[in-house]
Amino acid sequence: MRRGWMPACTLAAVLALAAIAVAAAAGVRQINGAGASFPYPLYSKWAAAYHELTGVRVNYQSIGSGGGIRQIKAGTVDFGATDAPLVKQELDDAELVQFPMVVGGVVPVVNLPGITPGSLKLTGQALADIFLGKITHWNDPALKELNPNLDLPAQPIRVVHRADASGTTWIFTDYLSKISPVWKKTVGNATAVDWPTGIASKGNEGVASYVELMPGAIGYVEFAYALQNQMNYVRLRNRAGHFVKPTLETFQAAAAGADWAHAPGFHVVLTNQPGDQSWPISGASFILLHETQQDVATARALLDFFDWAFKQGDEMAKELGYVPLPPSVVELVEAAWADNLHAANGEAIWPHAKSSP
Secondary structure: OOOOOOOHHHHHHHHHHHHHHHHHHHOOOEEEEEEOOOOHHHHHHHHHHHHHHHOOEEEEEEOOHHHHHHHHHHOOOOEEEEOOOOOHHHHHHHOEEEEEEEEEEEEEEEOOOOOOOOOOEEOHHHHHHHHHOOOOEOOOHHHHHHOOOOOOOOOEOEEEEEOOOOHHHHHHHHHHHHHOHHHHHHOOOOOOOOOOOOEEEOHHHHHHHHHHHOOOEEEEEEHHHHHHOOOEEOEEEOOOOOEEOOOHHHHHHHHOOOOHHHOHHHOOOOEOOOOOOOOOEEEEEEEEEEOEEOOHHHHHHHHHHHHHHHHHOHHHHHHOOOEOOOHHHHHHHHHHHHHHOEEOOOOEOOOOOOOOO
16 A cells, blocks of 8 residues: 555545534634625535534525625625626725635526527527517517527517626626627626616526516526526527537636636636637636634634635536636635735734644
């Protein structure tokens, strides 16, 4: 037997005991966060597994990216989450640190009986025209031209969009602004916009529910919600001119060229990326922390959770249709923790000495 080698099951047991010992030594039993609904299915799954492993409860409220940004700035949560990355100046003004946690995709979903998932093809321009209220029926000539083999109904299109300030909306409208000059000029890109048409609902959960209830509806949700609810997703034409489906592989293709190392504050936008297989409405979800941590034990417990998620949570991420960050990006993120996070007395938060079982 090679020295230093340990069976995977034994190593997992040691890691579990170490995590429990760290949590017990710190006396931290709950960590509180709020923000984006985009990563909520994954954060919930990670939180449940981590609680079972360590006894530490990660309480994450899905209130939208706008709410997460407001709450972390106000100091009412230990961490915020947003899918709309803050620019470096806003981070500096609020004394916040930002880093990516996971990559996923925003997916247009429809309720069209008789149309199988992934068979309806849309271009970005057609999608923009639907959400602008310019294309109002499913048998519009522009849609029939894209889908000559589908029997599209003479049915009104019912647009469903987010009611709350949302990172999912930010990603979606960023894409539409890149594709449609009219959208960019009249609606724009933000976590909350003045929608030209449609019904508003709160959260990815709300949009998914409305689309499922209304024949003829179209909305946009994070991919995990489409998977969980077995929703009818569309195929989109990407920047390379190919119609692609939303999959783990097409999200990975969109993220492949991201230059995290040279992006101030990890500000990277993944919409309309080049590549034959790239899903055009991809995006990362980000965590926001205060540079100065008043409660060192809680801050370290929080980073232990994120570190565990990076290194032990990949399979859970993939099961839900998210793309884990590659190890090289995780190294950049944890180096940023070491450089930028500190206690009020200047003490470094990360790395820190961990208790042994």
